[in-house]
Amino acid sequence: xxxxxxxxxxAAVALIGVILYCRYVGGGWRSPVGFLGATWxxxxxxxxxxxxxxxxxxxxxxxxxxxxxxxxxxxxxxxGVRSSTDRLAAPANLPEVDPGPLRFLIxxxxxxxxxxxxxxxxxxxxxxxSFTDLEGxxxxxxxxxxxxxxxxxxxxxxxxxxxxFNYAASIxxxxxxxxxxxxxKMKIVSLPLVASCLVTxxxxxxxxxxxxxxxxxxxxxxxxxxxxxxxxxxxxxLPGLLLGVLLAFIAVMSMVFRxxxxxxxxxxxxxxxxxxxxFGHMYALSAWCQFGDLLQADPQWGRYTFAGVFExxxxxxxxxxxxxxxxxxxxxxxxxxxxVFRGVIHDYTLAGAVVFFVLIGYxxxxxxxxxxxxxxxxGALTVLTTLYLFFxxxxxxxxxxxxxxxxxxxxxxxxxxxxxxxxxxxxxxxGSF
Numbered sequence: 001x002x003x004x005x006x007x008x009x010x011a012a013v014a015l016i017g018v019i020l021y022c023r024y025v026g027g028g029w030r031s032p033v034g035f036l037g038a039t040w041x042x043x044x045x046x047x048x049x050x051x052x053x054x055x056x057x058x059x060x061x062x063x064x065x066x067x068x069x070x071x072x073x074x075x076x077x078x079x080g081v082r083s084s085t086d087r088l089a090a091p092a093n094l095p096e097v098d099p100g101p102l103r104f105l106i107x108x109x110x111x112x113x114x115x116x117x118x119x120x121x122x123x124x125x126x127x128x129x130s131f132t133d134l135e136g137x138x139x140x141x142x143x144x145x146x147x148x149x150x151x152x153x154x155x156x157x158x159x160x161x162x163x164x165f166n167y168a169a170s171i172x173x174x175x176x177x178x179x180x181x182x183x184x185k186m187k188i189v190s191l192p193l194v195a196s197c198l199v200t201x202x203x204x205x206x207x208x209x210x211x212x213x214x215x216x217x218x219x220x221x222x223x224x225x226x227x228x229x230x231x232x233x234x235x236x237x238l239p240g241l242l243l244g245v246l247l248a249f250i251a252v253m254s255m256v257f258r259x260x261x262x263x264x265x266x267x268x269x270x271x272x273x274x275x276x277x278x279f280g281h282m283y284a285l286s287a288w289c290q291f292g293d294l295l296q297a298d299p300q301w302g303r304y305t306f307a308g309v310f311e312x313x314x315x316x317x318x319x320x321x322x323x324x325x326x327x328x329x330x331x332x333x334x335x336x337x338x339x340v341f342r343g344v345i346h347d348y349t350l351a352g353a354v355v356f357f358v359l360i361g362y363x364x365x366x367x368x369x370x371x372x373x374x375x376x377x378x379g380a381l382t383v384l385t386t387l388y389l390f391f392x393x394x395x396x397x398x399x400x401x402x403x404x405x406x407x408x409x410x411x412x413x414x415x416x417x418x419x420x421x422x423x424x425x426x427x428x429x430x431g432s433f
């Protein structure tokens with residue numbers, strides 16, 4: 001019988017091989033499937049260096065199978081492109097856009113994000129007595145943390161709408177940089193990101209900051225995926241590193257604010273919580289593979305993958321934490337994150353989940369080919385952005401289970417259509433003279 005450590009090592013090696021295969025068939029890390037592989041290299045492999053107790057080989061095999069399915073679907077869609085190294089050589093025929101509508105959405109959405117920050121301050125039971133009341137400001141994150149984990153706080157619809165516009169602005173920031181460059185736009189594209197980071201610091205909820213940063217990255221990659229490699233690499237490495245540092249810093253500070261900034265905070269406990277926060281999803285997925293209903297045969301047909309839509313139309317009310325409780329290891333006990341894979345398996349069974357990710361991979365390749373032909377550019381660019389965001393959020397849950405993100409993507413698509421139409425109208429007027 002194969003020992004647990006040996007099986008885990010073999011599964012990890014298999015996952016590494018699939019990750020490298022994703023990069024190969026995509027022609028680079030910035031391709032959709034290459035980005036998926038890079039995401040899971042960061043999300044799954046570092047956990048092996050901290051604590052293997054509680055990690056199951058089955059969890060790593062699941063990741064490898066679903067990533068492989070996505071790569072196979074992508075290869076099928078890109079069948080007309082013979083060499084993997086040529087798959088990113090031909091630039092995508094991206095739409096020419098009037099940056100005005102994009103700038104407007106970014107500015108308006110960023111202001112909506114700042115309005116959401118003010119709303120959270122007003123909604124807090126204990127508010128600071130003045131702008132310089134440091135203790136009062138530090139008490140707000142603790143209040144929201146207790147209320148959220150106790151199930152006592154429900155965001156007003158108005159605040160959710162403000163966040164939807166801010167998410168749309170963040171995604172559009174990445175698209176604007178990718179389509180027209182960063183020069184002269186630093187202040188305006190930073191506005192929605194700053195607002196999201198303030199929401200995270202104020203409420204200790206990491207999702208607003210993560211969605212804003214990853215949404216901006218998704219938009220940027222979707223707009224730059226077909227550009228020459230050297231140009232894209234030179235202009236994306238430094239911003240990517242800065243975003244990574246910012247992400248890690250604010251995540252750590254939100255965790256500190258959650259437990260309060262007092263002298264009696266257990267730093268060892270905080271360090272354990274941070275490890276659980278960054279890599280708890282692999283321990284939680286492992287626990288589900290060991291104790292959960294991995295082989296369940298009662299499909300829910302999208303109830304988890306598209307949870308927000310099902311809840312909005314009144315089909316069902318989602319549970320706190322999304323899933324039914326299961327036995328968790330010590331490394332996963334602080335996490336309710338089981339990755340996107342658990343929800344897809346619940347929805348379509350294990351075999352159906354493999355088919356689901358093959359179709360997702362095929363959609364990636366199909367949309368990229370649409371962009372290269374210059375057809376349905378605004379719609380294809382929005383779908384490609386959604387896929388990048390879906391992959392970036394896959395270690396957590398399905399990103400399209402959030403209605404605010406779906407609304408934000410609709411706003412992005414509408415704005416792109418308007419921007420493209422304005423550009424065509426301007427060109428037709430100029431051409432008539």
